[in-house]
Amino acid sequence: MTQTQRTALVTGSAGFIGFHTAQRLLQEGWAVVGLDAMTDYYDxxxxxxxxxxxxxxxxxxxxxxxxxxxxxxxxxFEEHKPDAVIHLAAQAGVRYSIDAPRSYVEANLVGTFELLEAARAFPPAHILLASTSSAYGANTEMPYAETHRADHQMSFYAATKKANEAMAHSYAHLYHLPTTMFRFFTVYGPWGRPDMALFKFTKAILEGAPIDIYNHGDMRRDFTYIDDLVTGIVQLIEAAPLQVDQREAALTGDSLSPVAPWRVVNIGNGQPVQLMKFVEAIEAALGKVAKKNFMDMQPGDVPATWAEAQLLEQLTGTIPATPVEEGVAKFVAWYREFYGA
Structure with missing residues (x-):
């Protein structure tokens, strides 16, 4: 490692988002320490x-x-003294949190506590922690803005991520740790998780099996392509929240805490897409029509998510913009190559 090379600790580095983030940082000259438990939640x-x-x-x-x-x-933390910490490791999945809630307590609550304690002992320049658009819960005001109240989470997964935000805020306040929370919006792309809709739909359509479409297709999501998401994460490393006594003019719609160097930032397109349009993009990329099984809404799910992306744009100068047709086609190309399908 050169004297000027910065070090990033990426938790969940073998996961979907962690892998892409670590890869981008390495390409940009960072040294990366990647922590992953290799749990068997999926393959x-x-x-x-x-x-x-x-x-x-x-x-x-x-x-x-x-x-x-x-x-x-x-x-x-003691060995590597990371300049930036990007905390992406978590027990993921809304539906699995109904079946195995204790795994969310251990990974999401206890794991994040361990990270915050380590940051307290060996403070990095910036801590960036993954939250979720599911934190907005029962909020029906669209688009979701970082300044909206987010008090009524509808799944235990979302509740643990909202708890992470509160935990990180308290450490940011008490120990002056610059902290940014990301709320991700329906991330997809190559190397994605097998439990996500795009992966499951692609596999089923290729096998001639039906796909389950919840709420009878009346769902809208702010689908965010993985490369766009990673761009947002990496750019935000350089936008650490300032200490309370260092601030000047405030940004419009900023979620910056009045008592801590802490803020929450949406990373999404700000463009909701109907689920059926997403399915049509998969069908087009595969050249095959899906057999559709229309179903009721699942417990813990929400009919729509849609990001207000103004704060992200102010902080980084860019917002996600990859069309779903393009992003889905890239995933399908990866899937066919990886699985020989």
Whole structure:
């Protein structure tokens, strides 16, 4: 590592978003320490292949351990003194949180606590933590803006992520740790998770199996292509919230805390897309029509998510813009190559 090279700690580096984020940072000259527990929530082979790609970079160091394990993060912070921490490791999935809520307590609550304690002991220049658009919960005012109240989460997964926001705010206030929370909006793209709709739909359509379309297709999502999301994350590293006594003019619609160097930022297109249009993009990319099984809304789900992206644009100068047709086609091309489909 050169004297001027910066180090990033990326948790969840073998996960979908963590892999792409670590890869981008490596391409931009960062040294990256990637922590992942390689849990079997979905096919571990996919995680192993992602880490294999990252390990081809000289600047990448893989650590396989659970972030909630006492002392793991403290040791990594002490050894590497990361300049930026990008916390993406979590037990994901709205529906799985109904079946296995304890795994969300361990990974999302205890794991984030361990990270905050390590940051308290060895403060980085900026901590960036993943939240979710699901934190907006029962809020029906669209588009979702960071300054809206988000008090009525509809799944335990969303509740743990909202708790992460509150936990991080308290540490930002008490220990003056510059902290940015991301609320992601329906991220998709190559190397995506098998439990996500795009992956499941593509697999089913190729196999001639029906796809389950919830709320009878009356769903809208702010589909965010992975490369756009990663651009937002990496650009926000340089936009750390200022300490209270260092501030000047406020940004319009800023979620900056009045008592801490902490803010929450949506990363989304600001353009809701009907679920059926998304399905049509998959059909077009595959050249095959789906067999559709229309169903009622699932518990914990919401009919629409849609980001107000003004704050992201003010902080970074860009917002996600990849059309779903283009992003879906790139995923399908990856899927066919990876699985020989």
């Amino acid at each position: 571990v082979t996919l995680k192993e292949r992602r880490h294999q790609i990252l390990k081809q970079h000289q600047g990448f160091q893989a650590v396989e351990d659970r972030l909630e394990a006492s002392g793991t993060l403290m040791r990594l």
